Amino acid sequence: MEELDFFKSPDEFPPRRGGYGLVHVDCVGKRGYTNSALVNLYAKLGLHRYNWLEGTNFELDSIMKFNMRGAASPYYITLVACLPSSGLQQIFQVLVEEERLGILDLTCPISRPQGTESSKKESTPFSRPHSEPVSATHQDRLLGWTKSVIPWPSSEIGFSDTKRFYMLNESELQCDWISLYVELAICTSHRWFKARDLSNFELEIVQVAIESLHDKEPPSLKSKAAVIYIAYKDLAKARTGEPYHYQVVVRRVINEATGTLSIQGDCWIAAAATASGLRSSPTS
Template structure:
């Protein structure tokens, strides 16, 4: 059995090998038998035809990495498939992902990307993307850190500190701060829905498999979107969606409140919820930080369902009297 000194020496050697590959390609990195079960290292997962943990969340993290790359490079790469990833053995982890992406406008344009995502908190959306690049490119000279606690820093004070409260209707009329995004615009902007999915999934990591994605995530429906930026004089206003620092306010339906009485849903009640997601892309490092939270909502009765429920009840009562 290895002594403490030998153990730490082996661990340093392991991390030196990992650092040579920036945490991505670990096929040639060996783990000594004396360290198995003791090393606080990276766990590799092959995603091609195999099961892996948190598939919905990990795929969203991969999309967030491509989102950062597209924001900085003016491209439009979409996730085609996740190839593999390595993650820490912590509840708050870093993910080193290798993925395949394509450009919908050019089917021949397909690239392998490397993306590093670092979670900062458990149970809420608080993550950073420190690497998002085509494989083979070197985009950072920062030393390798297994779990980065850094992140992007905004130049404007309104994007620092805690997330704001939900703006009032009066606030939203202030066009120097807010732009209410048209439905046609947010439907054409897939990262807005990705932000919502990230906020929901990070808030409840029990949403882990594809069956739950169908049952939960596919029910999400955006109602209204507003974006707050520091550059209110941008023309046309839709260009504000490209701001490197922004607070995105999303009103949505489809996520039931667990504490709500079941009878509310049986008579046809929609619950409008709210999500706030802050995006900051550091002007100096290019790092992306996403922080988000879910807010309370308001119930809205669906008259046609309530009417249908009453008609069904009256029909049953009538049949009972005739019987």
């Protein structure tokens, strides 16, 4: 039987008993739509995965349409991306799967230019081959993820162990994927946010440390299997007198054998003692 293209509108699917339970949302020309903040972030996550594997720099331009189900759902997103250096526009198809609700727990097995041939054997045949797949010594996803599984290092230890942690310098803190991870951690636990709410965020990244999940691989900005510790300030909340020092822990695994990106994490208000001890990241 012919494989279904879930990036189509449901009325394009061949009829089948029971249906597929998909909700189709056409976003062209609309200022607001269902789960708009999450869909925008999921689209960016798909481009992040593609850029990482392919060495490109595509940025999200607009969402064309998406299909989803209820509760924890896969999101089949069709979007327009562009290359800032040339202005080239390209239509992409992205699949992001919500593993659980109320916390950051996502997998992204597909992010590709529209029209790329797919294969039933591999989830990402459109990616170039990779000779050194990620070690299988750890799971792509942690079951029952909570912040207590990989807690923030104690104030006594901090990030002083340079063999265990790589501290990002000031210029590296500007990497787009860092703020993307923070926004994903926030919005997956506050699903009512609208896309316009993202533009009101005033987040200042203070400090980022990367810990490799490989015993023999030193941590770096390019670690494909890593835990990322992010300290940030919410400047909008600071003006209202609310607590504004936050911490985010994200576990990221890019399985090079399949190309699947798995990302799990959580965010919380930093303890007063920790917040007062935050320091700016070292410069290069």
